[in-house]
Structures are given as C-alpha cells and as structure tokens.
Amino acid sequence: MLSLGGSNKMVRFMTRFIHALPALLGAVVLLALPGCSTKRPVLYPNHQIASTGPELVNDEVDRCIQSAKDYDLGERRPERVAERTVERGTVGAAAGAAGGAVWGNPGRGAATGAAAGAAAGFVRGVFRSRDPDPLHKRYVEICLRNEGYQVIGWK
Numbered sequence: 001m002l003s004l005g006g007s008n009k010m011v012r013f014m015t016r017f018i019h020a021l022p023a024l025l026g027a028v029v030l031l032a033l034p035g036c037s038t039k040r041p042v043l044y045p046n047h048q049i050a051s052t053g054p055e056l057v058n059d060e061v062d063r064c065i066q067s068a069k070d071y072d073l074g075e076r077r078p079e080r081v082a083e084r085t086v087e088r089g090t091v092g093a094a095a096g097a098a099g100g101a102v103w104g105n106p107g108r109g110a111a112t113g114a115a116a117g118a119a120a121g122f123v124r125g126v127f128r129s130r131d132p133d134p135l136h137k138r139y140v141e142i143c144l145r146n147e148g149y150q151v152i153g154w155k
Contacts, residue, residue, distance in 0.1 A: 018115045039132055039154040040065070041140055048148035057149070064143035073135040085122040092117020 041061060043049060049057055093114035100109015141151045
C-alpha cells in the first residue's frame with residue numbers, strides 16, 4: 001500500500017466535511033432562496049403597454065403565468081433537482097472510488113465522491129430551478145402575445 005505523509009489529516013478533514021455537509025447545504029439554500037425568485041417575462045415597450053399601464057400589465061402577466069400553471073404542462077422542477085442530485089452523486093461515487101483505489105481505500109473515496117457530487121448536483125439544481133420549464137415559458141409567451149404584448153426575454 002502507498003504511504004502518504006499526512007493522509008490521516010486528510011481523512012479526518014474529509015470525514016468532518018462529510019458530516020458537516022447537510023448543515024452547509026442547508027445554509028447555502030437558506031442564503032440563496034431570497035434571491036431565487038422565479039423568472040418573469042420581459043415585455044417589449046409597445047403601444048399595448050403604453051395604453052394599459054403597469055398595474056394592469058403585471059396583472060395580465062400574472063394571469064398568463066397562473067393559466068400556464070393551471071393547464072398542468074407537467075412542470076417537474078423538484079424532480080429535476082432530485083434527478084441531478086442523484087446523477088452527480090453517482091458520478092462522484094465512481095470518481096471517488098477510482099481515486100480511492102489508487103490511494104488504497106476505494107470505499108472511503110466512493111463515499112467522499114458521492115457526497116461531493118450530490119452536494120454539487122443539489123446546489124446547482126436549486127439555483128437552476130429558477131428557470132421556468134420551456135413549455136411553461138412558451139405557454140406564457142403565447143398567452144401574452146394574444147393579449148397584444150411581445151416577450152423579449154425572461155429575467
């Protein structure tokens with residue numbers, strides 16, 4: 001077996017990191033959520049907006065968004081976050097096991113890789129969950145176009 005100077009310190013560090021991971025993820029999510037509102041359509045400032053007024057425009061945008069939700073387009077935001085977490089955890093476990101095999105402990109490497117991969121997948125999924133589902137976006141855009149508005153993007 002390969003002898004690595006200071007490897008026990010690294011093992012202790014990684015063990016502590018893995019045990020602290022749930023608390024770290026919770027803190028990241030709690031800090032990130034206030035800034036993670038769902039994106040909304042940005043409208044081109046055409047005659048319809050000028051003649052309607054900002055309050056009514058916002059009401060119509062809200063109505064189109066709610067209509068898309070009510071239509072049940074199969075938006076799967078929580079499921080997508082879970083899928084990405086599992087995918088990245090699996091990739092991390094495989095990479096960690098390979099690295100662990102080189103250093104003499106594939107089990108610990110797999111556990112470390114799985115924890116790191118799952119953490120990365122979860123955090124990325126939470127941040128990307130702000131993006132509306134493509135079908136949801138298209139539905140809202142068509143609804144707003146039918147009302148005389150032009151969507152130029154989402155923000």
